[in-house]
Amino acid sequence: MADIQDKITKLCPQAQVDTTGEFPLVTVPDAQWHDLARALKTQLHYDVLSAVVGMEWPDAFGCMYYLTNTSTHELLHVKVTAPDRENPRLHTVCDLWPVANFQEREVYDFYGIVFIGHPDMRRMFLRNDWVGYPLRKDYDPASNPLRLEDETNEDYTCRWVEDENGNVKKVDGKVFEDDEYVVNVGPQHPSTHGVMRYRASLDGETVKKIDVVSGYIHRGIEKMCESLTYPQMLLYTERMDYMAAHINRHCMCMCVEKALGLEVPRRAELIRLMMDELMRLSSHLLSYGCLTMDQGATTAFFYGFRERELIYDIFDRTCGARMSMSYSTIGGVVADVHEDFIKDVRNACDVIEKALKEYHKLFTGNVIAVNRMTGVGILSKEDAIAYDITGPSGRASGWHCDVRKTNPYSLYNEFDFDEITYENGDSMDRYMVRMKEMEQCIKILRQACDKLEAEGIQGEYIAPKVPKVMKLPAGHWYQQVEASRGAFGVFIESDGNTKPVRVHFQSPCFNLIGVVDLTCRDNLIADLITITASLDFVIPDIDR
């Protein structure tokens, strides 16, 4: 870490580098931030921006940026503060990392920090007539009662430009021209997998431009977490990406355990890992079913769900619930596995392995399916990295981004499995990555069953000394896992109390909607459905 410190101080003398934490933390004032960002990207090869976290400190507003180096997989944290607390402004970095486009809109929405140079400075999740900025500490919930009128003036946008003298001016703009034929797809639409809304400008059947409007399931989870204790906030991790419920909860537990210095017993880690893989399997089966159903092959949906019921039965018997299982807890898991757990898992693996062959026969080889998905919605590897598309969608473009391989956590080091990547980055590849990953999940589960059987059926499932009152020491912690749809991250900043100062969830699906416009332009409406189905996002994960 010391050489990073040297390099950065050489690039930017005003930056301070703190190497005491898990990752280096660079603090830099806003005036030097854009230049340092460009240097970090081009010279030090930090080419992925994982998250932009808006922050309110007692003295200033600002952001935390999380950068990753794709060749060494090292992380870097940068803290940038806005000079003026009354009108906080920062310079945008979306010209360097396009993923920052939506991320900075989210920060503007929640904190009111204006990003100079951002092409489309609109709110992201809240109504465009919302008053105030909810994540500020002085926000008054009564300032925004329930309004039943539709939103107006949806084509309005603006940008803030800076001239040579440093004066900042607001320039109005329009999202769509008046003569464009704009169709609403969603929020109530069977193929958007939830309440996503696209405003698509059409020319006959061809899509010219898509404006993604999200926030229809925004529930203010991050704000709510600031008034809850750490065990209380675990339940929200399962209600964001409910198809990666267990994995997300696992991530949060790991982050808190890291902060508290708790050691989880090996058996609990193994059980958590098995639940993770079962969850991943059920999520990919659902994405298979929904993708085929969106293309019109409804029967495949029923076949996929038939196998998912086996996994749900396992969850039911062990965790007590089919979906939001609430099984991991800080220190381990809540209860031990049921006595037939290993037999059930082995049986599910056998059945699903045979079923996968049937799925390929039914859909993958079908000439219509091949023609509809091959070459449609190509996402190049450079775009995948620029937009931080992790997960199966990123791996389909050729980017090796599986967190289980790059920054292994839990017991993944001990397992033998492959990271599936393809080259073309079209919808067919994204589909095939998921199908092959299911086979890898089965491989991991079989190895885990053998290990669990060898190490004993009953045993320790929770750490012996879990504190009743959890106070994380002052500081910030970050943990990333490989969720079903990409890299999910939890960021916690604490000031030593039982409740955190800031919690941020880095959601993989949020980055996926950033490429919808990129991949869907000049394709047909039917392709829009195919592409969004193959990107496979879950909307509550986007909106949080």
Next chain:
Amino acid sequence: MFDFGIVTKWLDDLLNSVMPTWLTTTIECVLVAVGLLVAYSLIAMFYIFYERKVCGWIQCRLGPMRVGKWGLLQVFADVIKILQKELITLWNTDKFLFKLAPYLVLIASMLTFACLPWGKGLQVIDMNIGVFFIVAVSSIGVLGILLAGWASNSKYTLIGAMRSGAQMISYELSCGISILTIVCLAGTMSITGIVEAQQDGWFLFKGHLPAILAFIIYMIAANAENNRGPFDLPEAEHELTAGYHTEYSGIHFGFFYLAEYLNLFIVSGIATLLFLGGWMPLHIPGWEGFNHIMDFIPSVVWFLGKAFFITFIFFWIRWSFPRVRIDQMLALEWRYLMPIGLVNLVVMAIIVTQKWYFGA
């Protein structure tokens, strides 16, 4: 084989003996109208139930089970429910065209329904240009769909209508060509003529290769004509929510729903007529005993059985394949089906003139 012509002639003579001709004709027309209405409604209801059960069977589930024994009364409940739903009046629609659309769809449907070869002596409309009449009339239905989409004043419906216009007009050509191929083999356009010509063997077997090719082309084109199966773009639920009939509610929507299933039956009926012998029983040349037994099954049962079998194939295709995209669909028609169909027609013409078919 029992000839229903005996019954109809007896009734006709009976009525003629007691009343003037014009009154007899009127009463007979009323009888036919009632018969058509009853048959139309019953077959539509049966088809809705048939599809739900077949679809359930393919998807490893049961389908309707609770309403009546094995769910047999399910469609009656659906009909009652849909009759009592509100008919929503919309703003800014072209009111006349909006109301006209279901009429066009149903008239086209009913006219082609009446042309089918129900049984021996049960031919309701028997023109000497019968098949040509069917093709002509079925294109009125296209107009109905276009009007429905246009008049609803909604973007989704408009896109659905444009898609369906392009689709149906394209595939009518292929339909027509494959029908022409069989007319070539039969030598007549009259429906009873075509059925009678299959007395010694169904055209599918008689015409061997070109007939089989025509059958395959017809199945694909008819599927597309009906907006079903891989070709259901105009009402693609997963893209356009409900396509051209999004804004219709209650029985207004029910008409489109009904007509879709009936058109499926009609298309199956025409396939039966052209390729599987209409109401002709299965006769294997040389097996007189077998042929004699086949003759005992009434002609209506033969016709319906064959039509239901072809419909089963349509269901099977629909519930297995994904949907094609508009450009792929048009490419399929103009680049593949049409040229193959034309070549097939020429081959059939050669075969007919050289008498190279079975039973020549």
Next chain:
Amino acid sequence: MDFSIFGVQSTTMAITAALTGVLLVVGALVIAWLIGPRSYTKKKGEPFECGIPTRGDSMAQFHVGYYLFAFRSGLCLEERSVEMEVKIKSMKHEDFKDNEYIDNLVEQLRAGGTNIIVGKLDQLMNWGVSNSLWPLCFGTSCCAIEFMCLGAARYDMARYGFEVARNSPRQADYIMCQGTINYRMAPALKRLYEQMAEPKYVIACGSCTVSGGPFKNSYCVVKGVDEIIPVDVYLPGCPPRPEAFFYALMQLQRKIKVQKYFGGVNRKEKLEGIKYDSEAMKETK
């Protein structure tokens, strides 16, 4: 000239067939016009575009005349009270948990007795409606996945006849609100509800729609969907199991079965600010 069945000319038969088609349409429309309910709101008449008002105009505007129609039964044969128990196939009356509610409802509605013909017609209509409830595809969050499991092969709501999930609110019978409704989604939900054809029902599915659920303390979540639309059945759970979904649907069926269809309108609540008469039309452009 060609002669068809009965020796009648083919052209005559063709004309008959065409007129039959017209008769079918006209007859069905007359029945629907006679017995169907009517209500009018501004949003109901607007084009459906997934719950959002459409951008831009496509045609010129003109007025649509419309009026309420009240059907009164003139027949007054002997009066008798209808049986109190509402039957659901293969589930006994005592297995339901809230029989007091439904029995009270039945008492109130049948207070004056009802004449035989209207009563029997009521039963027929209610049987038809309760056995053919088509949901609107509306899922915002986790509960929607359990609804998909409900439609899938193991639980198979098609057995009840409910699998025809329509995407257009004009053709759906009930909205099963699955998942949290937040302040941004609320106008869209209200618009979708108003665009549905009467008679329509609402099932609030999952704790989020019943009361806000785990997100009660949020700054942007509606605390229960009954703040916006009237709810017929509340189904708690997070998410509710598919068996609970079936229970809620059977409760809705029970509620529909006691409806007085011809004898009067069952629904006690009216939406605020909605005018169910010609006053509403004068206000709109």
